[in-house]
Amino acid sequence: MTYRLTLPSGFIYDYTNLFGEGKVTAEDLASLSDRLDQAHAAITQMRATGEVRGHLSKDGTPELVLFTQLPYVEDGNLNNPASIQRLKDFGQSLRYSTDAVVSFGIGGSYLGNKVLFDVHAGEFWNSKSTAERNGYPELYFSGNNIDPQRTTDLIDCLKRKAIQKVASGETYKVTLIVISKSGSTLDTMSSFMVVCDALQLANITVQVVTVTDPAEGANRTLLKKLADDQGWPSFSVPDGVGGRFSVFCDVGLVTAACIGFDIDAFLAGARDMDQACLTGEPRSNPALFNAALKYLAAEKYNRDIEIFMPYGDYLKSVAEWYVQLLAESLGKRADREGNTVYYGRTPVVAVGTTDMHAQTQQHQDGKKNKVVQFVQLADWSTNPLVPNVFPAVAKLAEIADLTMSQALDAALDSNAEALAADNRFNAAFILPRLSAYHLGELLYLLALSVAYEGELANVDAFDQPGVEAYKKILGPRLKALKA
Numbered sequence: 001m002t003y004r005l006t007l008p009s010g011f012i013y014d015y016t017n018l019f020g021e022g023k024v025t026a027e028d029l030a031s032l033s034d035r036l037d038q039a040h041a042a043i044t045q046m047r048a049t050g051e052v053r054g055h056l057s058k059d060g061t062p063e064l065v066l067f068t069q070l071p072y073v074e075d076g077n078l079n080n081p082a083s084i085q086r087l088k089d090f091g092q093s094l095r096y097s098t099d100a101v102v103s104f105g106i107g108g109s110y111l112g113n114k115v116l117f118d119v120h121a122g123e124f125w126n127s128k129s130t131a132e133r134n135g136y137p138e139l140y141f142s143g144n145n146i147d148p149q150r151t152t153d154l155i156d157c158l159k160r161k162a163i164q165k166v167a168s169g170e171t172y173k174v175t176l177i178v179i180s181k182s183g184s185t186l187d188t189m190s191s192f193m194v195v196c197d198a199l200q201l202a203n204i205t206v207q208v209v210t211v212t213d214p215a216e217g218a219n220r221t222l223l224k225k226l227a228d229d230q231g232w233p234s235f236s237v238p239d240g241v242g243g244r245f246s247v248f249c250d251v252g253l254v255t256a257a258c259i260g261f262d263i264d265a266f267l268a269g270a271r272d273m274d275q276a277c278l279t280g281e282p283r284s285n286p287a288l289f290n291a292a293l294k295y296l297a298a299e300k301y302n303r304d305i306e307i308f309m310p311y312g313d314y315l316k317s318v319a320e321w322y323v324q325l326l327a328e329s330l331g332k333r334a335d336r337e338g339n340t341v342y343y344g345r346t347p348v349v350a351v352g353t354t355d356m357h358a359q360t361q362q363h364q365d366g367k368k369n370k371v372v373q374f375v376q377l378a379d380w381s382t383n384p385l386v387p388n389v390f391p392a393v394a395k396l397a398e399i400a401d402l403t404m405s406q407a408l409d410a411a412l413d414s415n416a417e418a419l420a421a422d423n424r425f426n427a428a429f430i431l432p433r434l435s436a437y438h439l440g441e442l443l444y445l446l447a448l449s450v451a452y453e454g455e456l457a458n459v460d461a462f463d464q465p466g467v468e469a470y471k472k473i474l475g476p477r478l479k480a481l482k483a
Ligand SMILES: O=P(O)(O)OC[C@H]1O[C@](O)(CO)[C@@H](O)[C@@H]1O
Pocket: 106, 107, 108, 109, 179, 180, 181, 182, 183, 184, 185, 188, 243, 244, 328, 464, 467
């Protein structure tokens, strides 16, 4: 028996190995039916008004949750025709004029940007010629750590390129995009200051652009104040959009604009997924159904580790993005009534086939406490045939004349079948191909799914109080270091 939810776009949620006898059952779902209705009503309310029961901002004041508005580019919305045009104009302004962009950010101010970069540009973007990049600049990331070595290597790399260009009588130009909702994150700001200073000392032409909370007055972020004082252009992280949901707004889209990513198609994919998730009928609503199955798998069958395992290198960053989404949204000590619940699934990044040679032993024979969530591409834009280079070597001749995607799919199917044969839960999202549109569908589905699961588990999926604990220790520790 195969269980699949297929959307008109061709996007498939295959839950064959997560649902049925010995897995999450129809009876389990039936027993959750009232709570599924309530969850759906709560998310419908959130979509309409932004209100989420009990959700407070970091300062303890009620805060709206507005990420579901982002796919809809309309006048008066957070994303509107003018704001999207401004992003596109910014991207166009860099073509054939800026050599390199460095995008600074961490967490939600980095992970989504990296996904869009990987899917659109791939690993070898920076070694392509300007013409091959269609005039768009090279792109580097920084601030995703406080790493002395990599930061120094990045500066040296940019300085080397500048020397080469200046030697041929031209100017080398770098744009630094500093992304931070709070505007003062240590990792981002320290890396930015180190890189900016070093480039300016090397007489490299530097333009700075910021993305931060646009609030004015007493709530103005440090980064916004800097931008205002220095005259740097600023994009916005709107109120009501938390970092891990911000790939659909200026935060994620600004880096995307610098490489010619199809912003319209990405938001159209998110929008179509939102439409597909309007129904309260769980088995027709992929976000609600995914949330229900994962919630039941964890609560009833103790599968509280989620291995997120796309098959394909350029999708690894989707797994990394999902780690923050799942961990910060659902890893909660208390429910909304203040009861201690220690809710959440531990997210783990895996990549097929790479991790079949590293993690699969544990997935197959370790504790039965995991759900493996595969992501598969049905079609690849390029698909080399394995040539029959050594016909006399039987073992190699066996795999010859297969396409690489046939081998990849066979590996995934075998992994899923072996796991299922031992009652190890798994499921797959199947994208028709790797495109901005289908990526928009996938990321939005996952974002909406954690919102639904927050309702099922009765936890606030939109705060992250746990990250304050170390920050309270770190602040004074840094001050003490200076003293
Ligand atoms: O965009 P900011 O404010 O620099 O924050 C970066 C990340 O740090 C966190 O606040 C956690 O420390 C994330 O929620 C956020 O995405």
